Amino acid sequence: MDLLRRVVLSAVVIVIILVAIYFVLQKIIPAEQVTQAQAAALIMSDLQNSYPNAVINITNVTPSRFRGSWHILASVIANATTPCPSYYAYSFDYPQYGFVYRVQNTYTSNCVIYGMQENNSYILSSYPVAIARSYNLTLPLVTNFVNAYGYRNVAANASFYSNYTVFGGRYNNVWLVGYGAPAANYSVYVLLTQIGGRPITDYTVRKS
Numbered sequence: 001m002d003l004l005r006r007v008v009l010s011a012v013v014i015v016i017i018l019v020a021i022y023f024v025l026q027k028i029i030p031a032e033q034v035t036q037a038q039a040a041a042l043i044m045s046d047l048q049n050s051y052p053n054a055v056i057n058i059t060n061v062t063p064s065r066f067r068g069s070w071h072i073l074a075s076v077i078a079n080a081t082t083p084c085p086s087y088y089a090y091s092f093d094y095p096q097y098g099f100v101y102r103v104q105n106t107y108t109s110n111c112v113i114y115g116m117q118e119n120n121s122y123i124l125s126s127y128p129v130a131i132a133r134s135y136n137l138t139l140p141l142v143t144n145f146v147n148a149y150g151y152r153n154v155a156a157n158a159s160f161y162s163n164y165t166v167f168g169g170r171y172n173n174v175w176l177v178g179y180g181a182p183a184a185n186y187s188v189y190v191l192l193t194q195i196g197g198r199p200i201t202d203y204t205v206r207k208s
Contacts (some may be wrong), residue, residue, distance in 0.1 A: 010066040036061050039070040039094045046099045047090075050101060054078045059089075065106040067107035073104065077128050081155045083146055083179070084111040085128035108132040116197065124197050127158040130175035134158070134190040142179060145188045146199045149181035156180075166191060171200060 009170070034042075040058045045083060047056045056075040064071040071090040079085050087107040092099070092175040106114050108129050114135070124130045144156050157178045163170065172193065179188040185207050191200040 033068065033192050034070070036070055037144055040072060043072050043074060043092050043099070044095055048056055049075060051076055051078055055080045062091045064096060066093055069093050069096040074101075080128065081157060082131075083142075083151065083156050084108075084153060085156075086110070087126060087128040109190045113134045113197075118195050122196060124175055124192065124194050125150070127160070127175075130158040130160075130192060130197070131177055133158045134175075134177040134192060137172075137190075137199055139190060139199060141188050141204065142190060145179055145181070149184055153183065154179055160194070163190065166201065166203070169201075174200065 007110075040061050044056065047054075057075045058072060060071075060073040060074055063069075070093070072094060074090050074092070076088045076090060077085055078088075080189060086109040088103060088120050089105040090101040090110075091104050092101050105189055107126065108114065111120075111132050113129055113132055117141070124133060135146075156179050158175050160170075161174055163172055163175060164176060165171075166175050171193075173194040175192045175194060175197075177190045177192065179190075186204045187207065188204055189200065190202045192198065193200060
């Protein structure tokens, strides 16, 4: 009996040791080696499936703190040419957490610009934020244009200028936001300061 008990005990100990070694190796050696390019491509593909009409960019890929994984930063701009685009920054640790992302920043969503409230020195650093800002100012020229031609029919765009001249005035570091619609015979423009997003002027231009 003592011999049988020792054999059984030895077998149990060996099983425990093997299980422990397995879990240690699982943490040390990744189950699947993924290259930097493969990880970025897989994350891009997943985001494109989740946001089929969005503007998506992989902005950075670095080795993750998880062995065998990559830390990937991505930007997603949904409804990019509407008066109210949504702009997010996501991070992934792939393949450690698969396609589960962490929201690093929400710049704007539903025409709310996060971090801008009561911040006179807020910097409009991207075109989706500039578009959203020009729309949520509720300037009559913009509001009337969108109401007349319908939100879904209006396309918006924004360009940054370090120097811009209009109506005899010269301005530095500004965003020019434009609104157009297929049925409209004119476009609407709004000039904003980059710092603070203050309206400088708005005007219309007839289509040629």
